[in-house]
Amino acid sequence: MTDGAATMDNGSLTVLILEDEPMILWDLEQEFSDAGLHPITARSAEQALDLIGHTVPDVAVLDVNLGDGKTCEPVADRLSQLGVPFLIHSGDLDRAGEVVRRFDVPVMPKPTPAYLLAEAARALR
Amino acid sequence: MEEGKRNMTNERDQVHRAYDDSPQRFLDGNEQDKFAGADSVLFEQAMAQTRMAICLSDPHADDFPVVFANRAFLELTGYLEDEVVGRNCRFLQGPETDPVNVAKVRTAIEDETVVVVELLNYRKDGTRFWNALHLGPIYNEDGKLLYYFGSQWDVSDVHAARAEEEYAKTLSRELSHRMKNMFAVIGSIVNITGRTHDIRSEARMINERIQALGRAYEPTLDEASLGSIELGQAMRSVLAPYDPEDRRIRYLGNGLRADPNFVSVVGLSLHELATNAVKHGAFSNETGTVSVDWKHRDAAHDTPEQIEIEWIERGGPQVAQPVTASGSGHSIMQSMVAMAGGTITYDWKSDGLAVTIAIPHSGSAA
Structure with missing residues (x-):
């Protein structure tokens, strides 16, 4: 593992969660912590890219539509470059499909219970 | 007032049902060898009866003028026959007609091929309609290009x-x-x-x-x-x-x-x-x-x-x-x-x- 890798000393996976809906983000953050993961959260693509600049996560869970017609694509691009596996968590499977086709990643449709998402995030690694 | 209205309606109704003699007049004004014998009868009947708006353009004359338009064409576009015959068909186009589709028509004419496009066209009164235009060359027995055939169908509802x-x-x-x-x-x-x-x-x-x-x-x-x-x-x-x-x-x-x-x-x-x-x-x-x-x-x-x-x-x-x-x-x-x-x-x-x-x-x- 390189210096930039985020896996903490206790071995928990660092998971980037990108989600613009605060309630969902809060739920996922808590559930992921409960599941022994180390969540870092972002509500916009800019925030996520900023976070990735400091800490490269081990895996990521990305919502597709982030409001104002913005999507997670720039983040997906960056993660792909870094070789970080991620999954798509979206209620708009039509639009999610475009991202999925580009990156060939797993999709968890909204709504999916948070504990199942935590399991799926862990399985990415 | 009521009477007048009914008369007008009747009159229009009768005009609508009256025999469309434009094909006959077209034939009369053209050389016999173009549409001979049974062909001319068929042409005359078909053009007069169809509800499809049809026109013919002459590819050999300057600027490709319309030489024939049946009544359905005139009803669809709102023009009179003498406002149509002699002009290039582009008078149906307007500001929002898609130039890409117009270019397709031009290319088809240059290549002597058939084209079907949907064009936003304009009637004489300025109202717009979606025109499913089918355009293709017509040849005589010797393979000589005689006319371009255009049929137009109002597909605005579609x-x-x-x-x-x-x-x-x-x-x-x-x-x-x-x-x-x-x-x-x-x-x-x-x-x-x-x-x-x-x-x-x-x-x-x-x-x-x-x-x-x-x-x-x-x-x-x-x-x-x-x-x-x-x-x-x-x-x-x-x-x-x-x-x-x-x-x-x-x-x-x-x-x-x-x-x-x-x-x-x-x-x-x-x-x-x-x-x-x-x-x-x-x-x-x-x-x-x-x-x-x-x-x-x-x-x-x-x-x-x-x-x-x-x-x-x-x-x-x-x-x-x-x-x-x-x-x-x-x-x-x-x-x-x-x-x-x-x-x-x-x-x-x-x-x-x-x-x-x-x-x-x-x-x-x-």
């Missing part, structure tokens, strides 16, 4: 219908997206509350029921305007998570529609049955299967018109009739179905549970 359909699709997609998002937010709130009050397993159970309900309505948004729901789609959607590989549940019913409020009872009942099957029944091992059937039953002497749903488990572990605790899945189902005026019957057979749910429902359309 365009409007398409735009409406497109809008409805976009709207239902947006609604569906929002609904899923809303169910996700509700799920998060229940989860967070459960965590805060340390009632996680209860919260999870509540969530699973809410999410099952969400799935039951999910496939219905696309056809929300129909006012009823295809029961099979709703059932498949509710049960999908219990059979991710699509090999353990057989769906036998087909094509039955029901009121939206019917779907919540059915959706939640199936969720309880499936959850129970995961714990004790056909989904608790690797090989058990479930068949689900649903049909409409006409009113009989002692039962109203109703929809009957059959859930039959096979290949699960042998089960004994459970002691029904209040608050369990079974008792919740009992109460829900009873609220809907229906009945639920259980049969704990040795090879699996069989459940029949019958709920009154009038006007079920197949």
